[in-house]
Amino acid sequence: xxxxxxxxxxxxxxxxxxxxxxxxxxxxxxxxxxxxxxxxxxxxxxxxxxxxxxxxxxxxxxxxxxxxxxxxxxxxxxxxxxxxxxxxxxxxxxxxxxxxxxxxxxxxxxxxxxxxxxxxxxxxxxxxxxxxxxxxxxxxxxxxxxxxxxxxxxxxxxxxxxxxxxx
Amino acid sequence: xxxxxxxxxxxxxxxxxxxxxxxxxxxxxxxxxxxxxxxxxxxxxxxxxxxxxxxxxxxxxxxxxxxxxxxxxxxxxxxxxxxxxxxxxxxxxxxxxxxxxxxxxxxxxxxxxxxxxxxxxxxxxxxxxxxxxxxxxxxxxxxxxxxxxxxxxxxxxxxxxxxxxxxxxxxxxxxxxxxxxxxxxxxxxxxxxxxxxxxxxxxxxxxxxxxxxxxxxxxxxxxxxxxxxxxxxxxxxxxxxxxxxxxxxxxxxxxxxxxxxxxxxxxxxxxxxxxxxxxxxxxxxxxxxxxxxxxxxxxxxxxxxxxxxxxxxxxxxxxxxxxxxxxxxxxxxxxxxxxxxxxxxxxxxxxxxxxxxxxxxxxxxxxxxxxxxxxxxxxxxxx
Amino acid sequence: xxxxxxxxxxxxxxxxxxxxxxxxxxxxxxxxxxxxxxxxxxxxxxxxxxxxxxxxxxxxxxxxxxxxxxxxxxxxxxxxxxxxxxxxxxxxxxxxxxxxxxxxxxxxxxxxxxxxxxxxxxxxxxxxxxxxxxxxxxxxxxxxxxxxxxxxxxxxxxxxxxxxxxxxxxxxxxxxxxxxxxxxxxxxxxxxxxxxxxxxxxxxxxxxxxxxxxxxxxxxxxxxxxxxxxxxxxxxxxxxxxxxxxxxxxxxxxxxxxxxxxxxxxxxxxxxxxxxxxxxxxxxxxxxxxxxxxxxxxxxxxxxxxxxxxxxxxxxxxxxxxxxxxxxxxxxxxxxxxxxxxxxxxxxxxxxxxxxxxxxxxxxxxxxxxxxxxxxxxxxxxxxxxx
Numbered sequence: 001x002x003x004x005x006x007x008x009x010x011x012x013x014x015x016x017x018x019x020x021x022x023x024x025x026x027x028x029x030x031x032x033x034x035x036x037x038x039x040x041x042x043x044x045x046x047x048x049x050x051x052x053x054x055x056x057x058x059x060x061x062x063x064x065x066x067x068x069x070x071x072x073x074x075x076x077x078x079x080x081x082x083x084x085x086x087x088x089x090x091x092x093x094x095x096x097x098x099x100x101x102x103x104x105x106x107x108x109x110x111x112x113x114x115x116x117x118x119x120x121x122x123x124x125x126x127x128x129x130x131x132x133x134x135x136x137x138x139x140x141x142x143x144x145x146x147x148x149x150x151x152x153x154x155x156x157x158x159x160x161x162x163x164x165x166x167x
Numbered sequence: 168x169x170x171x172x173x174x175x176x177x178x179x180x181x182x183x184x185x186x187x188x189x190x191x192x193x194x195x196x197x198x199x200x201x202x203x204x205x206x207x208x209x210x211x212x213x214x215x216x217x218x219x220x221x222x223x224x225x226x227x228x229x230x231x232x233x234x235x236x237x238x239x240x241x242x243x244x245x246x247x248x249x250x251x252x253x254x255x256x257x258x259x260x261x262x263x264x265x266x267x268x269x270x271x272x273x274x275x276x277x278x279x280x281x282x283x284x285x286x287x288x289x290x291x292x293x294x295x296x297x298x299x300x301x302x303x304x305x306x307x308x309x310x311x312x313x314x315x316x317x318x319x320x321x322x323x324x325x326x327x328x329x330x331x332x333x334x335x336x337x338x339x340x341x342x343x344x345x346x347x348x349x350x351x352x353x354x355x356x357x358x359x360x361x362x363x364x365x366x367x368x369x370x371x372x373x374x375x376x377x378x379x380x381x382x383x384x385x386x387x388x389x390x391x392x393x394x395x396x397x398x399x400x401x402x403x404x405x406x407x408x409x410x411x412x413x414x415x416x417x418x419x420x421x422x423x424x425x426x427x428x429x430x431x432x433x434x435x436x437x438x439x440x441x442x443x444x445x446x447x448x449x450x451x452x453x454x455x456x457x458x459x460x461x462x463x464x465x466x467x468x469x470x471x472x473x474x475x476x477x478x479x480x481x482x483x484x485x486x487x488x489x490x491x492x493x494x495x496x497x498x499x500x501x502x503x504x505x506x507x508x509x510x511x512x513x514x515x516x517x518x519x520x521x522x523x524x525x526x527x528x529x530x531x532x533x534x535x536x537x538x539x540x541x542x543x544x545x546x547x548x549x550x
Numbered sequence: 551x552x553x554x555x556x557x558x559x560x561x562x563x564x565x566x567x568x569x570x571x572x573x574x575x576x577x578x579x580x581x582x583x584x585x586x587x588x589x590x591x592x593x594x595x596x597x598x599x600x601x602x603x604x605x606x607x608x609x610x611x612x613x614x615x616x617x618x619x620x621x622x623x624x625x626x627x628x629x630x631x632x633x634x635x636x637x638x639x640x641x642x643x644x645x646x647x648x649x650x651x652x653x654x655x656x657x658x659x660x661x662x663x664x665x666x667x668x669x670x671x672x673x674x675x676x677x678x679x680x681x682x683x684x685x686x687x688x689x690x691x692x693x694x695x696x697x698x699x700x701x702x703x704x705x706x707x708x709x710x711x712x713x714x715x716x717x718x719x720x721x722x723x724x725x726x727x728x729x730x731x732x733x734x735x736x737x738x739x740x741x742x743x744x745x746x747x748x749x750x751x752x753x754x755x756x757x758x759x760x761x762x763x764x765x766x767x768x769x770x771x772x773x774x775x776x777x778x779x780x781x782x783x784x785x786x787x788x789x790x791x792x793x794x795x796x797x798x799x800x801x802x803x804x805x806x807x808x809x810x811x812x813x814x815x816x817x818x819x820x821x822x823x824x825x826x827x828x829x830x831x832x833x834x835x836x837x838x839x840x841x842x843x844x845x846x847x848x849x850x851x852x853x854x855x856x857x858x859x860x861x862x863x864x865x866x867x868x869x870x871x872x873x874x875x876x877x878x879x880x881x882x883x884x885x886x887x888x889x890x891x892x893x894x895x896x897x898x899x900x901x902x903x904x905x906x907x908x909x910x911x912x913x914x915x916x917x918x919x920x921x922x923x924x925x926x927x928x929x930x931x932x933x934x935x936x937x
Binding site: 001002003004005006007008009010011015016019023024026030032034038041042062063064070089090091092093094095096097098099100101110112113114123124125126127128129135140157158159 | 560561562563564565567568569570571572577580584588610670671672674675677678683684685686688689690691692694695698699700702703706730731733747748749750751752753763764782795797799800801802803896900903905907
């Protein structure tokens with residue numbers, strides 16, 4: 001068996017421009033039910049708090065809040081607020097937008113991070129952005145604190161936290 | 168030597184047109200807890216898990232990411248098939264037959280109410296080059312098919328309407344059902360035209376709900392439960408994939424699946440050997456077309472059987488005593504699952520006022536909806 | 551033992567290209583036809599078909615499996631699509647294995663097809679909706695974020711430099727010069743990788759595999775049929791897969807524990823107790839260069855934290871003790887997600903048959919492993935092949 005002569009050659013940019021194409025922009029909209037766990041989590045963000053769930057069996061304090069413990073497979077026992085401070089577990093300094101277009105040179109770089117939240121079990125992190133910080137100074141282990149939107153502007157979304165900043 | 172495979176636990180949430188109090192994870196968790204409780208198992212004792220789902224029905228790319236937690240399947244062998252529930256059940260059946268797996272859990276759910284542009288999603292399944300640019304509602308394919316089917320077989324629109332009346336009435340006896348109603352044939356015939364001859368009440372309406380089913384090998388099944396329900400035959404087929412090459416009068420996938428499933432189960436005379444059937448009725452005419460393609464009714468006779476009451480509870484072969492998709496609701500990838508749940512309840516003799524007396528063997532059938540020609544059949548039995 | 555053995559008896563693959571003129575079904579057809587020809591079979595000999603393909607969002611078609619059906623030979627056959635995100639390409643032959651090992655059929659066609667170029671302006675856009683719709687998507691994440699987060703965690707845990715990681719890209723892109731399917735065959739140096747555009751520190755452009763269009767297929771057969779068809783069957787000796795929690799930010803990203811679980815499942819079935827000694831050739835999934843290192847460790851092919859050093863020492867070169875990605879991998883050949891995974895399985899198949907041409911590793915290998923990864927740092931899929 002020999003696999004050396006493979007089909008397809010691909011279009012060059014020029015050929016692609018000339019090729020007949022069909023375009024379709026789908027109109028897809030969703031409204032997802034948050035349910036109990038995430039519903040409480042979002043309500044809590046609106047109130048300026050980060051909410052976790054506690055499972056008596058495995059004794060984990062889990063983020064984000066959830067209605068059942070996926071490891072013990074039983075309902076969680078209570079919702080507990082945790083702090084709005086944490087430690088950077090890992091981070092990136094991003095120069096592109098979500099659609100792969102490049103940020104302009106003068107636009108601030110995005111600094112996504114996994115932040116282990118104080119008061120939750122070890123390793124329980126959330127993804128968010130870092131701000132008010134020189135990208136060159138960010139490091140794993142850095143202590144950070146949430147910067148919240150003003151209470152009147154909060155709407156029960158993860159973006160009620162604008163970003164985390166060093167403190 | 169192949170081991171037999173049985174259903175040892177079912178979990179179902181019930182179906183409703185909306186379900187705002189629970190997230191999709193919580194909905195599935197509810198079904199999973201019920202199924203595991205019935206089977207007397209902790210998810211750690213389950214060897215592998217299968218989900219049937221489609222990305223665009225969930226509003227995610229790679230929905231596979233979001234399935235393990237609510238099934239108790241974190242760090243376990245889990246996989247997704249973008250298929251109907253009965254196909255997923257067939258994969259579970261095969262996995263047990265490899266001899267490497269003893270217990271498999273199969274899940275599907277619908278959160279159709281969360282999809283705000285369902286018709287756009289449906290249209291997004293049409294061939295992007297040949298069909299989608301026509302900018303027709305995807306139901307037009309069902310209209311084409313219904314027209315050709317009725318014309319070629321002599322079945323009538325009134326007989327299709329009778330299917331709707333029967334199934335929605337059956338659903339009045341099913342506490343899980345979302346779209347039960349007491350209707351007349353005229354109500355159906357005079358309902359809003361969709362793609363004539365297809366009318367609004369000929370088409371099943373969406374519903375939310377989750378289903379989890381636990382499968383086990385014969386040895387495990389006998390140890391786990393008193394009333395295992397055996398999968399005696401299971402098969403799925405895709406017919407002609409391109410709608411423009413199809414024989415619309417006939418459901419080739421249903422015929423092919425039936426031949427194989429009947430051979431596996433040793434069924435030679437379906438009308439005699441089956442005690443009930445749960446047939447895909449996403450559109451009214453589909454119940455008739457499927458009955459004829461499967462070989463339960465002769466060509467052109469499914470409408471007559473319906474009209475004369477042969478397919479209602481107490482008739483020669485009750486069809487969709489659950490209420491079917493027309494009565495219970497259309498749950499997309501979970502559609503076949505709803506029918507399997509009904510069959511299991513019937514075969515355990517736990518179906519209450521809609522119980523088919525002395526039910527021993529039943530057929531469940533599913534179809535993946537427009538624009539597909541893919542469907543599956545399972546033959547289930549309590550002996 | 552009474553288990554049915556399953557062999558690969560034929561393989562087909564297209565060229566991996568930036569923009570294919572062919573549609574998804576046409577690409578599926580090209581790979582399927584080639585695999586059947588190689589096996590000396592006709593479509594009518596195929597009893598069942600399973601197809602693997604990554605998100606529908608790439609092609610812009612809902613129910614993509616149904617759309618690709620006619621090209622994948624699914625008409626009038628039991629046909630199903632399996633889907634575990636980026637892990638799909640190696641899972642697809644595992645799914646095919648289920649079909650044959652169960653006795654449901656003797657001949658199963660396994661097809662993987664991906665047309666990423668249909669998604670505009672860039673296939674990356676399809677990845678926004680892989681993140682949690684409520685707790686993550688409002689932050690407008692990109693796929694590169696999560697790789698950069700994981701890469702940094704991995705590098706920092708073991709004190710690795712960018713160069714330690716970039717050597718994988720150099721090795722694989724150069725290996726790909728010998729692969730007929732390679733999308734952009736160009737020799738690159740360590741400097742090229744390190745000096746390429748920074749996308750999300752620490753990820754540079756040449757750390758990433760290119761988005762591609764491509765398809766691949768294999769034919770699986772039961773023992774009797776396989777022995778009739780070929781005197782060089784390659785047996786599927788072990789299969790494993792594993793899915794970790796969706797709460798990806800709550801686990802330490804430095805180690806792919808789900809890959810280890812999948813590998814242990816496959817090794818146990820294959821009777822492999824010392825993978826680093828028994829496995830002679832490996833195709834770990836390498837959509838990003840650090841991922842190959844990560845996956846070598848998860849596959850238990852070396853100690854944790856050792857993969858970079860072994861790479862620098864040439865241990866994983868084609869002439870090394872344990873060649874990894876002799877094909878050129880996703881980094882070199884291109885990354886049409888599911889087709890890449892199956893390309894890796896095909897590479898092991900060819901290497902074990904001694905038919906990999908210029909890419910053939912010395913020493914007549916008997917046992918090899920291919921692996922893919924997918925979802926939100928969640929899925930490991932592993933297949934062990936033996937001559």
